[in-house]
Amino acid sequence: MTSTVHRTCPLCEAVCGLTLTLGEDGHVTSVRGDKDDPFSKGFICPKGASLGRLDEDPDRLRTPLVGGREASWEEAFDAVRAGLGRVADRRSVAVYLGNPNAHTMAGALYVAPLVKSLGTRNVFSAATADQMPKHVACGLMFGHPMAVPVPDLDRTDHLLMLGANPLESNGSLCTAPDFPGRLKALRRRGGRLVVVDPRRTRTAALADEHVFIRPGTDAYLLFGMVHTLFAEDLVTPSHDVNGLAELREAAKHFPPEAVARRTGVAAEVVVRLARELAAARTAAVYARIGTCTAEFGTLAQWLVDVLNVLTGNLDRPGGAMFPEPATEFLARRRPYAIGRWRSRVRDLPEVNGELPVATLADEIETPGDGQVRALITIAGNPVLSAPHGDRLDRAFAGLDFMVSVDPYLNETTRHADVILPPPRVLQSGHYDFALLGFAVRNYARYSPPALPLDGRPSEGGILARLAQIASGLDGDLDAYVIDDLLGKATRTPGSGVEGRDPAELRDLLDGTTGAERRLDLMLRLGPYGEWSGKGDLSLRKLLDHPHGLDLGPLEPRLDEVLRTPSGVIELAPEPLVEDVQRLRAKLAEEPPEMVLIGRRHLRSNNSWMHNVPPLVGGSNTCTLQINPADAARLGLTGEAVVRSAKGQVTVALEPTETIMPGVVSLPHGWGHSDSAQRVAARHAGVSANTLTDETMIDVPSGNAVFNGVPVTISPTGVISAH
Numbered sequence: 036m037t038s039t040v041h042r043t044c045p046l047c048e049a050v051c052g053l054t055l056t057l058g059e060d061g062h063v064t065s066v067r068g069d070k071d072d073p074f075s076k077g078f079i080c081p082k083g084a085s086l087g088r089l090d091e092d093p094d095r096l097r098t099p100l101v102g103g104r105e106a107s108w109e110e111a112f113d114a115v116r117a118g119l120g121r122v123a124d125r126r127s128v129a130v131y132l133g134n135p136n137a138h139t140m141a142g143a144l145y146v147a148p149l150v151k152s153l154g155t156r157n158v159f160s161a162a163t164a165d166q167m168p169k170h171v172a173c174g175l176m177f178g179h180p181m182a183v184p185v186p187d188l189d190r191t192d193h194l195l196m197l198g199a200n201p202l203e204s205n206g207s208l209c210t211a212p213d214f215p216g217r218l219k220a221l222r223r224r225g226g227r228l229v230v231v232d233p234r235r236t237r238t239a240a241l242a243d244e245h246v247f248i249r250p251g252t253d254a255y256l257l258f259g260m261v262h263t264l265f266a267e268d269l270v271t272p273s274h275d276v277n278g279l280a281e282l283r284e285a286a287k288h289f290p291p292e293a294v295a296r297r298t299g300v301a302a303e304v305v306v307r308l309a310r311e312l313a314a315a316r317t318a319a320v321y322a323r324i325g326t327c328t329a330e331f332g333t334l335a336q337w338l339v340d341v342l343n344v345l346t347g348n349l350d351r352p353g354g355a356m357f358p359e360p361a362t363e364f365l366a367r368r369r370p371y372a373i374g375r376w377r378s379r380v381r382d383l384p385e386v387n388g389e390l391p392v393a394t395l396a397d398e399i400e401t402p403g404d405g406q407v408r409a410l411i412t413i414a415g416n417p418v419l420s421a422p423h424g425d426r427l428d429r430a431f432a433g434l435d436f437m438v439s440v441d442p443y444l445n446e447t448t449r450h451a452d453v454i455l456p457p458p459r460v461l462q463s464g465h466y467d468f469a470l471l472g473f474a475v476r477n478y479a480r481y482s483p484p485a486l487p488l489d490g491r492p493s494e495g496g497i498l499a500r501l502a503q504i505a506s507g508l509d510g511d512l513d514a515y516v517i518d519d520l521l522g523k524a525t526r527t528p529g530s531g532v533e534g535r536d537p538a539e540l541r542d543l544l545d546g547t548t549g550a551e552r553r554l555d556l557m558l559r560l561g562p563y564g565e566w567s568g569k570g571d572l573s574l575r576k577l578l579d580h581p582h583g584l585d586l587g588p589l590e591p592r593l594d595e596v597l598r599t600p601s602g603v604i605e606l607a608p609e610p611l612v613e614d615v616q617r618l619r620a621k622l623a624e625e626p627p628e629m630v631l632i633g634r635r636h637l638r639s640n641n642s643w644m645h646n647v648p649p650l651v652g653g654s655n656t657c658t659l660q661i662n663p664a665d666a667a668r669l670g671l672t673g674e675a676v677v678r679s680a681k682g683q684v685t686v687a688l689e690p691t692e693t694i695m696p697g698v699v700s701l702p703h704g705w706g707h708s709d710s711a712q713r714v715a716a717r718h719a720g721v722s723a724n725t726l727t728d729e730t731m732i733d734v735p736s737g738n739a740v741f742n743g744v745p746v747t748i749s750p751t752g753v754i755s756a757h
């Protein structure tokens with residue numbers, strides 16, 4: 036007997052619905068796009084199609100490893116208790132949270148309580164190697180770091196996209212299954228797509244116009260556009276704003292001619308891009324990783340939304356809009372602030388409750404009070420993904436204790452004293468708490484576990500157990516969280532359950548696990564929920580709709596999300612205006628001769644999917660893209676040696692006209708030569724983060740800089756002069 040299950044794909048931000056066929060033994064016999072999913076409508080990519088292969092990878096860990104040997108769960112948790120017990124000072128325990136935490140229920144529901152039980156401020160995550168600049172910019176402009184507007188892809192008339200390549204990545208901070216199809220539809224309905232990227236990507240090839248830009252200079256281009264809007268009297272903000280005059284003053288320093296020299300984008304193009312944006316019936320500016328992991332990442336993210344506001348496109352259909360996710364419960368918040376504490380060694384500010392991953396190695400290696408001696412990694416591979424990962428590799432080797440929650444033995448987890456593997460995807464429930472907050476349509480879908488756990492703990496169960504060990508308390512964490520939230524909700528005016536009895540509400544919750552009951556509670560209290568007075572959403576309703584529920588197009592809702600003390604949009608927040616000095620200081624700077632940027636491939640996913648045969652090989656290889664003119668000028672053929680301030684790699688060249696002169700591109704997440712993963716080891720490649728530099732950061736957010744790293748490139752066999 037075969038069975039059919041419908042599930043959300045957990046592998047990227049596009050949240051596609053999948054339909055899987057399982058054999059009697061639970062083996063996945065086919066994976067197709069779920070054509071009845073109202074959001075993804077049958078779309079699937081090669082990664083989703085390989086979900087069965089990935090989930091059944093023979094190299095995945097099935098039992099915990101303690102000291103490299105297979106162990107029982109109780110032995111493993113005992114080893115964690117003993118290991119953490121050896122580190123007396125709570126400040127000496129650090130946590131690193133990797134990207135898949137944004138894709139698992141465990142990440143959404145159990146990481147925060149675990150961090151709280153640990154009582155440490157040494158919290159690091161992939162966010163500071165990724166989108167932290169966006170959170171900081173939005174926190175300062177709109178008062179809440181999660182108030183991130185997304186382009187209204189399906190209705191906009193004009194999309195200006197910078198540093199994103201959704202034809203490979205399937206989109207980020209913009210959840211849109213079949214992003215490629217949505218871009219094609221935009222053009223079919225007469226809309227215009229402009230892509231700004233140092234490479235002519237597949238997304239750029241689909242666009243009406245592609246603009247080459249020198250890496251790391253997007254903030255200059257965007258300021259040149261803001262300058263033009265003011266100079267040509269094209270500013271038409273649709274909302275009350277603070278700081279218009281300061282913004283105009285700041286923009287005066289970035290006339291199109293000056294910006295052109297720095298960015299490589301001709302002055303008339305800068306001016307035209309601004310005019311087109313202002314003239315479009317509706318328009319949205321959208322920028323992603325190429326502009327975030329850059330020297331002026333936060334300024335660039337700020338200016339993106341400044342342009343959306345100045346052209347009247349924020350919070351209106353066809354513009355940049357705020358999604359309304361089904362589990363949103365907007366509690367009152369203190370005013371947004373960064374730098375509530377600072378890192379011990381480099382004195383870098385805390386942001387959103389964490390410290391920059393670019394300083395994790397400093398905190399481990401530098402002796403003194405509060406030196407990090409123990410580390411918990413959850414769903415992360417910072418040895419390959421963090422800036423100057425080779426240094427972390429050495430630092431991890433010197434820790435007193437390390438535990439990793441991860442399905443693989445890899446470049447990072449090989450340093451762990453204990454590895455705790457989560458169950459398979461098909462054994463786990465799935466709800467996209469994080470990603471649905473960035474979706475271009477309001478939508479919800481829950482996938483219950485398709486296979487039993489067979490005696491192993493769920494990932495949430497693993498994290499809850501770690502929290503118990505850290506806190507010394509052995510109560511039911513889910514019950515505690517439910518009571519806490521119900522207490523708050525019943526005390527909150529207008530919550531829909533104000534004044535009701537928490538115990539009575541608790542008894543009404545559905546769900547076979549604590550995680551499901553917590554989801555049910557959030558759905559019921561949320562904006563479409565049956566306890567909100569505005570709808571009838573609940574876990575039961577989602578279970579009755581296994582293909583997902585469309586909750587409608589995005590609606591204007593700035594008034595609900597705005598949390599600034601002034602009550603209006605802040606166009607010129609002080610920390611950003613201050614950082615403009617740094618931007619001005621480098622306006623006339625000569626660019627380095629060669630700089631490194633990254634890229635993504637459709638069949639890759641950061642560092643962890645190189646062990647699935649259908650996903651590696653062919654065009655998905657770790658090569659250095661270089662313009663043929665540069666290759667010829669430097670006398671390069673075959674392989675080359677790339678050197679940076681931090682390290683060097685020898686890598687195969689891929690000469691291509693699609694990359695601008697002066698720029699080379701290496702994908703990240705490779706470098707598996709010592710890997711225990713057998714397929715990955717045969718497709719080892721080199722790590723881009725051997726070359727990146729942990730001292731290069733975006734100042735306001737502390738975010739790592741991966742794009743625009745100065746490098747030199749020489750033929751192999753030539754001894755370098757220094």
Ligand SMILES: Nc1nc2c(c(=O)[nH]1)N[C@H]1C(S)=C(S)[C@@H](COP(=O)(O)OP(=O)(O)OC[C@H]3O[C@@H](n4cnc5c(=O)[nH]c(N)nc54)[C@H](O)[C@@H]3O)O[C@H]1N2
Binds near residue numbers: 164166443634702741
């Ligand atoms: N040079 C350069 N570096 C970069 C980037 C770049 O563009 N250039 N991009 C950056 C970005 S955007 C990101 S998000 C980071 C990613 O940085 P990380 O999150 O540190 O790295 P990943 O490679 O995504 O590692 C994911 C880990 O989670 C494990 N895993 C997979 N599924 C699960 C699960 O369900 N549960 C658990 N517990 N573990 C799981 C995998 O085995 C793997 O070890 O890398 C950053 N690094």
Ligand SMILES: Nc1nc2c(c(=O)[nH]1)N[C@H]1C(S)=C(S)[C@@H](COP(=O)(O)OP(=O)(O)OC[C@H]3O[C@@H](n4cnc5c(=O)[nH]c(N)nc54)[C@H](O)[C@@H]3O)O[C@H]1N2
Binds near residue numbers: 252639
């Ligand atoms: N297939 C696949 N999908 C993924 C991932 C993956 O590894 N593989 N990773 C996931 C993750 S963690 C994330 S965060 C998202 C990222 O999603 P995207 O932001 O779409 O990521 P990329 O595809 O790397 O596209 C970034 C683009 O920025 C360009 N770029 C580099 N430097 C600059 C610059 O200075 N200025 C400008 N304007 N452009 C620049 C690069 O050439 C590249 O084309 O993708 C997610 N989806």
Ligand code: SF4
Binds near residue numbers: 045049078083205213
């Ligand atoms: S686009 Fe993303 S969510 Fe959709 S099938 Fe591919 S990996 Fe899965």
Ligand SMILES: [Mo]
Binds near residue numbers: 134
């Ligand atoms: Mo990311």
